[in-house]
Amino acid sequence: MRWHHGPVTVDAGVPTPTGAPPGGRAPARRRYRPGSTEIFGLILLAGVALRGPISDLLKPGGAETWLTIFVAVNVQALPFLVFGVIVSGAIAAYVPPSFLSRMVPDRPLVAVPLAGVCGVALPGCECGSVPIAGRLMDRGVRPSAALAFLLSAPAINPVVLVATAVAFQADLRMAWARLVAGLATAVLVGLIWERLGRPEWLRPRVRSAPEQEGPRWQTFLSAMRGDFAQAAGFLVIGAGSAATLNVVVPHSWMQHVGSSILLSVLLMALLAFVMALCSEADAFVAASLSTIPMVGKLVFLTVGPAVDVKLVAMQAGILGRRFAARFAPLTFVVALVVGTGVGLAFWGW
Amino acid sequence: MDRLTQSILVALIGGALVALTVSGRFALYVKSGFGPLLLAAGITLMLVGIACVVLAVRPEPVEHRRHAGHDHDRSKAAWLLVLPVLALLLAPPALGTDAVARTAGSQAMAGAPPDPNGPDQIVTGDGGYKPNDGLGAAPSETVVDGQQVRTMAFPPLPAGKNPDVSLSEFVQRALYDPTGSVTTRTVTITGFIAPAGKTFSDDGYLIAQLIISCCAADARAIRVHVDGAAPFPEGTWVTAVVTAYPGSGTAANEYVPTAAIASITRRAQPDDPYGR
Numbered sequence: 001m002r003w004h005h006g007p008v009t010v011d012a013g014v015p016t017p018t019g020a021p022p023g024g025r026a027p028a029r030r031r032y033r034p035g036s037t038e039i040f041g042l043i044l045l046a047g048v049a050l051r052g053p054i055s056d057l058l059k060p061g062g063a064e065t066w067l068t069i070f071v072a073v074n075v076q077a078l079p080f081l082v083f084g085v086i087v088s089g090a091i092a093a094y095v096p097p098s099f100l101s102r103m104v105p106d107r108p109l110v111a112v113p114l115a116g117v118c119g120v121a122l123p124g125c126e127c128g129s130v131p132i133a134g135r136l137m138d139r140g141v142r143p144s145a146a147l148a149f150l151l152s153a154p155a156i157n158p159v160v161l162v163a164t165a166v167a168f169q170a171d172l173r174m175a176w177a178r179l180v181a182g183l184a185t186a187v188l189v190g191l192i193w194e195r196l197g198r199p200e201w202l203r204p205r206v207r208s209a210p211e212q213e214g215p216r217w218q219t220f221l222s223a224m225r226g227d228f229a230q231a232a233g234f235l236v237i238g239a240g241s242a243a244t245l246n247v248v249v250p251h252s253w254m255q256h257v258g259s260s261i262l263l264s265v266l267l268m269a270l271l272a273f274v275m276a277l278c279s280e281a282d283a284f285v286a287a288s289l290s291t292i293p294m295v296g297k298l299v300f301l302t303v304g305p306a307v308d309v310k311l312v313a314m315q316a317g318i319l320g321r322r323f324a325a326r327f328a329p330l331t332f333v334v335a336l337v338v339g340t341g342v343g344l345a346f347w348g349w
Numbered sequence: 350m351d352r353l354t355q356s357i358l359v360a361l362i363g364g365a366l367v368a369l370t371v372s373g374r375f376a377l378y379v380k381s382g383f384g385p386l387l388l389a390a391g392i393t394l395m396l397v398g399i400a401c402v403v404l405a406v407r408p409e410p411v412e413h414r415r416h417a418g419h420d421h422d423r424s425k426a427a428w429l430l431v432l433p434v435l436a437l438l439l440a441p442p443a444l445g446t447d448a449v450a451r452t453a454g455s456q457a458m459a460g461a462p463p464d465p466n467g468p469d470q471i472v473t474g475d476g477g478y479k480p481n482d483g484l485g486a487a488p489s490e491t492v493v494d495g496q497q498v499r500t501m502a503f504p505p506l507p508a509g510k511n512p513d514v515s516l517s518e519f520v521q522r523a524l525y526d527p528t529g530s531v532t533t534r535t536v537t538i539t540g541f542i543a544p545a546g547k548t549f550s551d552d553g554y555l556i557a558q559l560i561i562s563c564c565a566a567d568a569r570a571i572r573v574h575v576d577g578a579a580p581f582p583e584g585t586w587v588t589a590v591v592t593a594y595p596g597s598g599t600a601a602n603e604y605v606p607t608a609a610i611a612s613i614t615r616r617a618q619p620d621d622p623y624g625r
Contacts, residue, residue: 036350036351036353036354037351037353037354037357040350040354040357040358040431043431043435044431044434044435047434047435047438048438051438051439051440054439062447062451064441064442064447065444065447065448065451067436067439067441068377068378068441068442068443068444068448068565069444069565069566070433070436070441071378071433071436071437071441071565072378072379072564072565072566073564073566074433074436075366075369075375075378075379075383075387075564076378076379076383076563076564076566078362078366078387078390078394079383079386079387079389079390082389082390082393082394083390086393167562218404221397221400221401221404222352222401222404224397225352225355225356225359225397225398225401226355228359228394228397229350229355229358229359229426229427229430230426230427232362232427232429232430233425233426233427233428233429233430234426234429236429236430236432236433237429239433240432242566243566246566247451275566275567276566277563277566277567278563278564280563281562281563281564281567282567284562284563284567285562285567285569317426
């Protein structure tokens with residue numbers, strides 16, 4: 001078995017979720033598990049049969065609103081996730097690890113900012129960049145650089161910046177402030193991770209199939225299928241929590257912060273975390289919050305693409321729970337501080 | 350979940366996305382501009398899923414060995430994907446009165462684009478525009494908190510009797526148009542009936558619509574208040590010929606203007622129920 005372990009692929013010896021030995025011993029893998037398809041079919045049949053009674057049950061109160069928002073978040077994220085897994089599958093199948101290690105500079109002080117700037121080139125939102133970052137690490141890209149890319153791609157790509165400029169036509173500085181704050185957050189988190197991060201925290205679930213066995217397109221297809229099933233599964237958890245918080249957290253919170261910068265900054269960071277908006281839409285929501293100072297709005301736009309309930313779920317699924325437990329608080333604090341600092345630099349107190 | 354089931358599920362989700370898009374029901378959940386993206390994603394997932402089903406059922410030892418060690422082959426997370434498929438089976442409706450009550454907030458504008466040719470384009474203390482006080486154009490000398498007040502400039506309403514105006518434009522004109530375009534003549538608006546809520550002490554009702562900028566998770570309510578008893582049950586979509594009372598939207602009622610109804614008729618829910 002020829003494995004191309006990047007520096008982060010440390011799961012040797014860690015059992016896979018199904019308990020199959022790592023490194024793939026073929027006989028264990030070939031065991032047919034009856035039922036998977038059958039169970040799925042049964043669930044589906046039950047769903048079809050019971051849809052009438054269940055939807056009657058959901059009629060009153062917020063349950064129906066929850067269901068609509070849950071479906072909406074999933075539907076809205078899927079195109080971006082599909083785009084992400086196409087890129088991730090293509091890297092798995094067509095980009096040799098040697099190419100990436102040649103392209104990415106050795107020195108972290110160069111590699112991390114460079115990876116952050118490269119985020120400009122990926123027009124998507126945050127869901128798509130998680131599998132891509134996992135795949136990059138798998139292909140030997142330094143984790144800190146892959147993480148800088150993970151954070152910057154959804155925050156500062158051209159689509160998001162144009163959307164921000166459209167939403168804040170009255171004050172175009174917001175698009176620039178967002179670019180600065182998003183990039184600074186990505187690079188800072190990357191550099192902090194370079195210093196403090198430990199490889200054993202990362203347990204990327206995306207692992208490449210061995211090279212040069214079977215046609216590439218088969219590798220491409222199965223990498224896509226696998227990445228999609230894994231990432232979308234965790235997207236579902238994120239969509240569920242986002243829908244729950246959306247229904248439970250009173251929106252009137254936003255109205256009563258007044259113009260206190262400190263309070264608004266904290267509240268907006270929390271809201272960005274719980275609302276889990278797509279980074280292409282959050283600017284419109286921020287612009288509509290009339291009572292919040294600009295600094296608070298910038299913090300909303302800086303924290304949102306970097307860390308929210310949906311992303312934490314996906315990162316835990318793709319990169320491991322121990323990673324997510326450390327990375328999410330780090331990102332939250334850095335984005336909050338950077339967003340506030342850049343906001344004050346742009347607009348003052 | 351094994352490889353075959355995963356593949357079936359991926360194809361099924363792709364198919365569901367395509368069906369959702371082609372039937373137009375996707376507009377109940379996301380902005381209508383998402384259509385082409387959803388269609389492309391759905392077709393991609395269907396093709397990938399079907400190809401993977403073929404790969405999975407084809408007995409090929411080499412293929413198996415190649416996949417050995419790819420731990421997605423038995424992903425537990427994939428089971429979670431059953432949930433949105435089931436949720437789609439339940440076909441949740443577009444957000445309605447419940448979401449209006451949850452997302453209602455001040456309708457005061459902030460950060461809207463100043464028109465260089467319009468009058469008085471300078472920000473007030475809270476970053477917003479001076480509400481139309483019903484006295485015509487705000488005088489340009491007005492200064493609040495050391496900053497000059499601005500009002501908004503709107504293009505003339507379309508010609509003809511009772512022109513169609515979106516609910517959000519109606520609210521903006523009612524609040525901010527110094528020329529009183531919707532307070533001096535009648536226009537046609539579309540929305541659904543919602544309870545007045547605690548903002549209004551009298552018994553009236555609301556004509557409301559939700560506006561989204563991406564998906565239903567970012568919905569925000571646009572409301573117009575009407576005095577008197579609602580002619581239709583809550584949630585009924587209506588077309589109404591209305592005119593706004595000048596100065597009726599204030600800070601006390603979250604800038605929800607009150608409208609006088611000339612006529613109101615029931616209508617079907619629009620294909621795209623959300624405004625923008």
